[in-house]
Amino acid sequence: MSRTTALLTAVAVTAAGLAACSTDGRDSPQVLATFTILADIASEVAGDALTVESLTRPGAEIHGYDPTPGDIRSAADADIILANGLNLEKWLDKLMTDSEATRVTVTDGITPITVEGTDAPNPHAWMSPTLAADYVDTIAEAFIDYAPDDADTFRDNAGNYKKQLAEVETTMQEGLEALPENERALQTCEGAFSYLTREAGMSESYIWPVNSGEEITPAQIRRAASFVTDNEVPAVFCESTVESGPKEQLVRETGARDGGTLYVDSLTEEGGDAPTYLDLIRYDTDTIIRGLTGDDAE
Secondary structure, eight states: OOOBOOOEEEEEEEEEEEEEEEETSSSOOOOESSSSHHHHHHHHHHHHOEEEEEEEETBOOOTTTOOHHHHHHHHEEEEEEEEEEESSSTTHHHHHHOOOEEEEEETOOOTHHHHHHOOOOOOGGGSSSHHHHHHHHHHHHHHHHHHHGGGGHHHHHHHHHHHHHHHHHHHHHHHHHHOOOSEEEEEEEEOOOOOHHHHHTTTTEEESSSOOOOOHHHHHHHHHHHHHHTTTTOOEEEEESSHHHHHHHHHHHHHHHHEOOOOOOOOTTTTTSSSHHHHHHHHHHHHHHHHHTTTOOO
């Protein structure tokens, strides 16, 4: 199955206007994050003290990304590179071919959920606002090490942002926990919601575990269809960065509703449904609730 491949590089994500200058005179970010969600979180911690950019553009599929020569140059110019880890960026070594930047893996210290039937970690830990707060702490520590004169700024920004994360988490849990029992089950295309469903006390199923570019098999469709029918799941969902064909097939085979599109691996452009991480969690929560209850009211 084909996946959307990102072709543009170095999309700025909110960190307010300071351009760091590399030794060859080119403007460059001090902090380069591997994808938009990570860049948005880091920008909240950095405030005006550092320039944060995302390597990949809004809407990009991250798992199968292939760094371009321009990406490699951007990495060489950066001072810090923020990566998710947990096997998300298998292309990271290629990206850092010419880079001496400090590599910060924001999931260090997080115990991952493993992909069912394997020892491989599910990389989507950011889909838990609780674990996103751990991302914030790791990022703040890295920024303090890099720019100790701005330590108070980073600590204050991190604390304020973690309060917003806690508010979003409370709203998410209250909304999802209020669903009737048969609606407390999430069927998606990719297994990207394991951390979210664990926090919300929901059961989950998916067609494939992690985006990999492999063909979808009839057995995967049958397994997902059985989950939907056996549990009387009223709606199924798919992620924004993958094709909707498998979801449409599942709808045809089970009679479940098309619950809508969820955002996981990437933010949207400004003005879209999920231009920030906080917006992403809010939007996904609302979409899941509306899809499962059949309430399309905004």
